Amino acid sequence: MDYLPFIEENLRSTAWFRPELALTFGAVALFLLDLVWRKAENRVWRLSTATLAVLGVAAALLAAQPPTAQMLFNGMIANDALAIFFKWLFLAAAAITVVISAQAKDIRPERAGEFQAILLTVVLGMFLMASSANLLMIYLSLELVSIGSYILTGYKKGDRKAVEASLKYVIYGGVASGVMLFGMSYLYGLTGTSDLPELARRIGALSQTMTQAQAMGSEAAVRLTLIMSVVFVLAGIGYKVAAVPWHMWCPDVYEGAPTPFTAFLSVGPKAAGFAVALRFFYGALAGDPSTALFDGQGLGAAVAGIPWPAVIGVVSAITMTLGNLTALSQTNLKRLLAYSSIAHAGYTLMGLAALSKTGMQSVMIYMSIYLIMNLGAFLAVIVVAQTTGSESIFEYRGLAKRAPLAATAFAVFLFSLTGIPPFAGFIGKYYLFLAVLERAGGPGGSWWMALAICGALNSAVSLYYYARVLRAMFLESPYRDEPMGAAFGHRLLLGAFSAAVLVFGVAPGLLVEWTARSLDFFRG
Secondary structure, three states: OOOHHHHHHHHHHHOOOHHHHHHHHHHHHHHHHHHHOOOOOOHHHHHHHHHHHHHHHHHHHHHOOOOOOEEEOOOOEEEOHHHHHHHHHHHHHHHHHHHHHHOOOOOOHHHHHHHHHHHHHHHHHHHHHHHEOEHHHHHHHHHHHHHHHHHHHOOOOOOHHHHHHHHHHHHHHHHHHHHHHHHHHHHHHHHOOOEHHHHHHHHHHHHHHHHHHHHHOOHHHHHHHHHHHHHHHHHHHHHHHOOOOOOOOHHHHHHHOOHHHHHHHHHHHHHHHHHHHHHHHHHHOOOOOOOOOOOOOHHHHOEOOEOHHHHHHHHHHHHHHHHHHHHOOOOEHHHHHHHHHHHHHHHHHHHHHHOOHHHHHHHHHHHHHHHHHHHHHHHHHHHHHHHHOOOEHHHHOOHHHHOHHHHHHHHHHHHHHHOOOOOHHHHHHHHHHHHHHHHHOOOOHHHHHHHHHHHHHHHHHHHHHHHHHHHHHHOOOOOOOOOOOOOHHHHHHHHHHHHHHHHHHHOOHHHHHHHHHOOOOOOO
8 A cells, every 4th residue: 555645645734734733842842841940930920921922823823824725634634714713712712711820829830830731732622623524533632622621620639629520521521422432433334434525425325325225124224323323423512512411511510620721611612612513514414515505405404304403403492591590590600600601502502503604604703702701701700709719699799899890891791691782792692593583584484483582582581690690799788898909910801801892792893704704614
């Protein structure tokens, strides 16, 4: 066998794999710098600066990527506009997390280097998730993200909640990954390929196979196997985005993990999960790649007799409803935001279910806006927790008097999470509902209208538990009267996040144009 073509292809691919290589070597360098600077003064700031430098190099290399979509490493990785869009989100989330963690008390100074190095490996895994064009690559990159996340979740050594959260995360993540891999193995057995573009063609050809098998009485077995394999893959993706019924790890992990990493976990891996979902459901299951994108074939016309958009829509409705209803009774702010995160996964699934260009764009817009407002919300929790030592809602009484900036910024983020204009969250939800309502004008319109109504009612429910926090901050008397301090970097980020939420809420044009340019992805 001549291996020369494979070697040449890998060498060619390496030239466009430079952002990932920067993260790889940067993580190794951080481990070494952590040893060199172990006894140095201001080691946290030195390590944070080095981490930001690595992210900056990755960003510069990402900006130099070619405008045309291409496949790398013999079809394992896609270098296209969709991947680049999500990679920018990952870099932004990581850079903000580094700045937050450098001034947070959750990460002890002597362990800051390891934390940031492992964080870079998680970002590397998310880069690969966004670019994966092969079932095996999806699994490997998801595992890279998960293993790093398990470690960072239990990073508060000796903390019982952190240890419990990490153990639950490992057990649940291992089961979900195993189920996903099992489904992928059946997909490979049915189609003979693990490449997503080729998978789309062969799943389309399976319909003819099932027609022939029907005459021989084996059609039901082929159909059931295909349905089971897709459901199992959906389980792995649902675990990563914390969709019902794969959400049970989320509240405990969010509460037990260091809050800076909780903030990152709520936006980074979730966005990576939706990047994989877009590739899998809009690519591998959306019909023959040679036809027009989103032409109503394949997934839209039902695969194996199952209307998958409706299945995703049902998961969306259940996810947002369970997340919002459970959040009503929460008094711990991290758990409240965890259930809120589950609800927002449900909202985002509406765009995924729509199976249209508007639906795809709505997911990308919402993930961008969600990154800003959710990181901001967790930053407000960090500011309060570092002063009071508690994450209880009762510590937020009279916050507007003790920390006016934190209270005002938190109010902006909560209004945005609800989806109230003129905040950016309204723009995100507008496009999600637009994608669903566009489908409501076609076949099965009443079903899509019901999904839109469910989303609207859930948004109204979410206003109640967000309003509880607002009432505590602005209308109730504080336990203590002394002012609440916050690190300069945290105050700066709170102001910047608040401004961004307002700017994108009033003038979202740049974000909309950016996502519109990023819709194309490699389909073979």
